[in-house]
Amino acid sequence: MDFIYNGLLQGINLIFSGDEAVWSAVKLTLELTALSMCASLLIGLPLGFILGYFNFPTKSILRTIVDTCLSLPTVVVGLLVYAFISNAGPLGQYKLLFTIPGIAIGQTILALPIVIALTANAIESLDNRLRLTLLTLGAGAFSAAVTTLWEARYQVIAAAVTACGRITAEVGVSMMLGGNIKWRTRTITTAITLETNKGEFAAGIALGVILLSLALILNTFLAFAKRRDK
Amino acid sequence: MEARKILEVFYLKRKVLLMVAITAILVFFTAGMVLSIPLPVLRMATTTSTDNTGLLDYLAPFVTEQLGIDLQWVSVGSGAAIKHGENGDVDIILTHDPAAEDKFEASGAGVYRKYVMYNDYIVIGPKNDPAGIKGLSTAEAFNKIANSGSVFASRADKSGTHSAELAQWGHAGIQVPDKEQWYLATGQGMLQTIIIAAEREGYTLTDRGTYITYESKGSPELVILVEGDESLYNQYSIMTVNPEKHPKTNHELAKKFTDWLISPVTQTLIADFKVQDKQLFFPNAEDKNKE
Numbered sequence: 001m002d003f004i005y006n007g008l009l010q011g012i013n014l015i016f017s018g019d020e021a022v023w024s025a026v027k028l029t030l031e032l033t034a035l036s037m038c039a040s041l042l043i044g045l046p047l048g049f050i051l052g053y054f055n056f057p058t059k060s061i062l063r064t065i066v067d068t069c070l071s072l073p074t075v076v077v078g079l080l081v082y083a084f085i086s087n088a089g090p091l092g093q094y095k096l097l098f099t100i101p102g103i104a105i106g107q108t109i110l111a112l113p114i115v116i117a118l119t120a121n122a123i124e125s126l127d128n129r130l131r132l133t134l135l136t137l138g139a140g141a142f143s144a145a146v147t148t149l150w151e152a153r154y155q156v157i158a159a160a161v162t163a164c165g166r167i168t169a170e171v172g173v174s175m176m177l178g179g180n181i182k183w184r185t186r187t188i189t190t191a192i193t194l195e196t197n198k199g200e201f202a203a204g205i206a207l208g209v210i211l212l213s214l215a216l217i218l219n220t221f222l223a224f225a226k227r228r229d230k
Numbered sequence: 231m232e233a234r235k236i237l238e239v240f241y242l243k244r245k246v247l248l249m250v251a252i253t254a255i256l257v258f259f260t261a262g263m264v265l266s267i268p269l270p271v272l273r274m275a276t277t278t279s280t281d282n283t284g285l286l287d288y289l290a291p292f293v294t295e296q297l298g299i300d301l302q303w304v305s306v307g308s309g310a311a312i313k314h315g316e317n318g319d320v321d322i323i324l325t326h327d328p329a330a331e332d333k334f335e336a337s338g339a340g341v342y343r344k345y346v347m348y349n350d351y352i353v354i355g356p357k358n359d360p361a362g363i364k365g366l367s368t369a370e371a372f373n374k375i376a377n378s379g380s381v382f383a384s385r386a387d388k389s390g391t392h393s394a395e396l397a398q399w400g401h402a403g404i405q406v407p408d409k410e411q412w413y414l415a416t417g418q419g420m421l422q423t424i425i426i427a428a429e430r431e432g433y434t435l436t437d438r439g440t441y442i443t444y445e446s447k448g449s450p451e452l453v454i455l456v457e458g459d460e461s462l463y464n465q466y467s468i469m470t471v472n473p474e475k476h477p478k479t480n481h482e483l484a485k486k487f488t489d490w491l492i493s494p495v496t497q498t499l500i501a502d503f504k505v506q507d508k509q510l511f512f513p514n515a516e517d518k519n520k521e
Contacts, residue, residue, distance in 0.1 A: 087318035087476055095478070097319050098273060098304060179304030182287070197422040198282055199447050 010202030011209055022203070024183050025191040026210055028100065029168065032187055035104040036167050040111035041160060047112075048119025048159075049149055063120070069113035074106075074172030081106040082176055098179040103187075106173035111163035118162060122155030123148060157222060164218065168211065269300035272483045275314040276324040277390055278419035280466070281305035283439045283510050288503050289496075297490055299483055305419075309388025315340060315469070318476030322484040326437070326466045327390035340469040342485060344492050345518035347500055347511040348465045351394055353456035354424070354441060355380075355433035363433070368459045372402035379412045381432025383423050386415035394464065395435045401461060428452050437464050439510035446506045465518075466511070468492075492519060 014022055051062060083089050085096040085105065096102035130151060134144040149156065171189040178185030180194055188211045195204040272293075280286050286303055293301045304314065308327035312334050315323045324346070325331060334340045353363065353371055361380040363371035375382050385392040399406045407413045414430065416423045420440040427434040428451040436444075438457075444450060456462075468488050473481035490496055492515035500513045 087478060088316075092318070093478070098302070181302045181304060182290075184302055197419050199421055199425055199444065 007201045007205045008209075011204075011206030014203060014206040015210060019203075019206075021182070021186075021191075022206060022210070025186050025188050025207060026214075028185065029187040029189075029211075029214075032100050032103055032107070032174075033164060033168055035100065036107035036111060037160065037164055039104060039108040040115050040163055040167075043108070044112050044115030044163075045119055045149075045156070048116040049123055049145070051116060052120035052123030053145065053148065063117075066113050066117045066120070070117055072110060072113065074110060074170045075176065077106050077109050078173040078176030081109065081173070085177070097177065098181060098185060100178070100185060103174050103178045103185065106177050107167040107170065110170060110173060111167050114163040114166060115159050118159030119152075119156055122152040122159065125155070126152055154226060161218065161222060165215065168214065269294065269298055270480070270483055271300045271302055272322065272480060272487055273320040274301065274303040274322045274324055274487075275311035275320040276303050276305050277308050277311060277326055277466075278305050278421070279326070279391070279437045279440050280324060282419065282421045283443045283505065285439070285500070285503055285511060289499065292496070292499060293487065293490070297486060299487060301487070307385070307387040307389030307392065307419075309392075315471045318471055318479055320471065321479045321481065322468060322470050322487065324466065324468045325390060326464055327393045328465060328467070329393060330390075331467055331469060335469065339472055339475055341472045341481075342488060343467055343469040344488055344515060346466045346468050346491055346515055347497075347513045348463060349438045349511050350457065351391065351435055351462040351464050352438050352441060352454050353433060353435055354427070354452040355455050356431045356451065357453050359455060360431075361433070364455045366456060368398055368456055368461055369402040371456045372398055372404060375433055376402070376404050376407060376410075379410070381412050381414060381427070381430045382407075383414045383416055383427035383430065383432050383434040385420065385423050386417050387419075389420075390464070391420060391435060391437060394462075398435065398461065424452065442505050442508045442510055465514075491515070 051059065051066070081102075082097065085091045085094070085102055087095075087097070096105065126148060131144055131148060134147055139147065169189065171193055174180075174185070174187050174190045175193065178187065178190060180186050180190040186194070188207045192204045192207045192211075195201070195207070276286065281303065282305070286301075286305075290301050293299050303324075304311075304320070306314070308325040308330060311320075311323045311325050312327075312330055314320045315334065316339050323334075323340070331340070331343065335343055353368060355361070355363065361371075361374045361378040363374050366374065384395055396406055408415065412432075414426060414432065416426050418426070420436055421444055423434055424436055424440065424444045431451075433455070434452075441454070444452075468491060470481050470484040470488060471479045473479055494516065497513035497515055500511050501509060503510060
């Protein structure tokens with residue numbers, strides 16, 4: 001028990017003493033998450049909207065594919081993207097392996113199915129009469145679409161938060177595509193893996209606490225926004 | 231009607247604001263990333279031992295200061311490091327698996343191979359030494375471990391140390407006990423494998439550098455039982471990825487770094503690197519590279 005207690009104590013100490021390596025991991029994680037989230041939302045929201053809003057023949061097949069992709073293992077995504085962005089691969093010339101944008105590609109692939117599937121669900125779950133009402137009120141197709149998306153905003157935000165949770169928590173993609181390079185691609189999760197491997201449990205616990213705190217801050221913020229809106 | 235319209239406009243505007251905020255964040259972070267890499271980058275794939283012991287963390291500031299190079303390394307097993315070299319994903323490799331390095335060099339994938347330093351492997355195990363291997367030769371020790379069915383943790387990750395361990399089973403005249411209950415193929419780095427061996431009260435083969443690092447964390451459960459065999463010698467070499475195979479790699483920086491690493495000044499730096507007053511790596515570039 002001593003061992004856990006001491007780890008926690010040292011961990012908290014590390015956070016407040018402003019340890020450079022710890023904060024570098026935090027900063028990189030934030031950068032990476034921002035990049036991956038922007039990419040997956042920019043691509044995923046329109047796709048999810050289309051999938052939920054319109055009716056077309058291949059819709060159910062597409063839904064099944066997207067739902068299957070929800071359970072993509074991180075290491076499989078890591079391996080696939082590695083094969084593409086390695087210098088020996090087709091996208092090798094862009095030198096993306098072992099960089100933050102390289103990891104972001106993998107994480108975007110992880111987050112996309114979540115954003116698409118949950119956005120589509122959100123749109124579908126809206127009352128069907130909403131669209132008709134909007135059209136009757138004289139809204140154009142585009143503004144009807146935007147308003148529909150807006151009406152589903154809480155579910156859409158929930159989709160984003162879920163996706164965000166998956167990518168900040170994953171370690172497979174970050175490790176394989178980032179290589180855990182100190183100051184460059186060492187994120188919170190890969191740092192925890194490394195510190196545990198080195199037997200430095202205190203540093204690992206410190207990073208774990210930070211990761212949890214980030215999630216707490218994000219969710220508290222959202223809860224407040226939701227309450228004020230209502 | 232009027233109220234609804236105002237509300238709608240308000241919503242749409244908020245959406246625009248949100249989009250602007252997201253774009254601003256994206257631009258901010260991307261700009262930060264571009265601006266934060268002013269030095270030319272040298273990518274190296276290396277073994278877990280040079281990283282876990284802290285040697286590279288210790289050398290990196292000197293590399294930046296004296297060469298103006300931003301040294302970035304990924305630490306994996308020697309086998310994976312060589313694979314990264316073959317794919318041209320790194321500019322240079324620092325490894326300790328002579329047989330695999332020979333193959334890499336012979337295939338034309340690696341050039342400018344230089345010996346850097348050495349340390350040695352040791353067999354460690356529980357203090358009470360259930361298999362009774364203390365002071366034996368490595369071959370005898372491996373035989374005793376196998377016969378007594380004591381737990382043995384193997385890296386099993388194609389690292390240099392894994393290669394060395396496989397060779398030791400060969401010397402001992404035993405087939406690699408891959409499927410035995412007592413043989414733990416961890417597939418992980420050296421320190422993690424030592425920790426697993428300690429948890430299971432078993433034996434393992436490790437490089438001395440990583441063991442000293444493990445020991446320095448206080449109250450080690452595993453102690454050195456076999457050492458000093460000639461077969462336990464552990465040589466580290468550095469090799470540049472052949473620029474003819476991978477023109478995009480930075481072979482000029484790689485050469486600059488190699489020459490720096492084997493220079494007398496740096497070799498002294500390596501000798502001065504100590505954990506708990508114990509020297510971890512013994513530079514031998516000057517003697518070995520003459521041969």
